[in-house]
């Protein structure tokens with residue numbers, strides 16, 4: 124079994140406000156806030172990449188939990204914006220911290236990545252293959268955003284969230300739900316070596332309306348299913364921590380599921396959509412603010428490119 128024992132996060136110093144965006148594309152603060160709930164996002168420096176964001180999130184974790192990195196024997200990094208095709212980001216993190224005898228896996232499930240990362244880490248520990256796994260969700264979305272595309276550039280920001288899972292007699296992780304609809308991938312993509320999905324623009328490209336509709340209906344259904352699997356109703360959750368894509372998506376999902384807005388933990392207004400980082404950032408900030416506490420029950424729910432979804436219901440035994 125596995126339990127969460129430590130969290131940390133990082134967002135870059137540079138702020139990109141809605142007023143800044145007004146000077147770059149034809150948009151305005153009122154439109155952006157009303158359609159998305161986002162007021163500003165953090166943007167990595169020109170020489171700051173995903174591995175740097177990961178390292179800074181782990182530094183934050185180490186400052187808060189000084190001995191937590193000791194004994195880490197696997198690093199899982201969830202990202203769609205790796206610095207390089209090779210080496211993977213997890214090896215860059217391993218090298219920076221000088222962690223020996225440690226596995227290194229990158230996975231790409233876009234905005235669902237952090238929850239997929241936790242799910243994989245839980246599996247590695249439950250199998251007995253590993254004892255302590257560092258999971259990081261991180262994305263430098265500003266490196267793949269077209270800042271001339273007003274339908275997309277208003278949404279995304281950069282950041283990283285980190286967590287450590289350790290072997291334990293009882294599990295924090297009660298129920299998981301994962302799903303993907305690869306047939307809908309062309310609604311949200313960034314091409315790599317081929318153009319099989321759409322025109323090769325090497326920037327994040329989306330059909331906003333379609334993604335919006337898909338997210339509202341799929342996330343509502345997925346969260347309903349995971350709660351059913353956990354034999355719980357929404358009122359038994361202390362916190363719902365969804366991927367911070369868009370406030371209107373979250374409001375629509377929560378309304379249908381009966382989750383009050385004061386039970387939603389999200390870093391959306393001041394970080395924007397940070398893709399794989401958003402749930403880790405919200406979790407880490409929530410613990411720092413002492414909102415999220417040991418003994419509480421959480422539902423983490425990621426959704427996005429793929430189009431993927433991944434949810435976990437957890438009860439925190441140790442994390443503080």
Ligand SMILES: CC(C)(COP(=O)(O)OP(=O)(O)OC[C@H]1O[C@@H](n2cnc3c(N)ncnc32)[C@H](O)[C@@H]1OP(=O)(O)O)[C@@H](O)C(=O)NCCC(=O)NCCS
Pocket residue numbers: 149150151154155158159234273274275277278329330331332334335368369396426427428
């Ligand atoms: C992108 C998004 C905010 C656009 O909002 P929308 O209400 O769907 O807007 P539409 O695309 O229908 O466009 C409405 C109008 O606003 C305009 N518009 C688009 N972007 C604009 C902007 N940044 N500022 C001002 N006007 C804008 C459009 O051109 C359109 O004008 P028209 O009616 O004259 O044609 C919304 O679709 C969305 O949030 N989708 C989900 C995206 C997402 O979360 N992706 C990541 C998932 S992990």
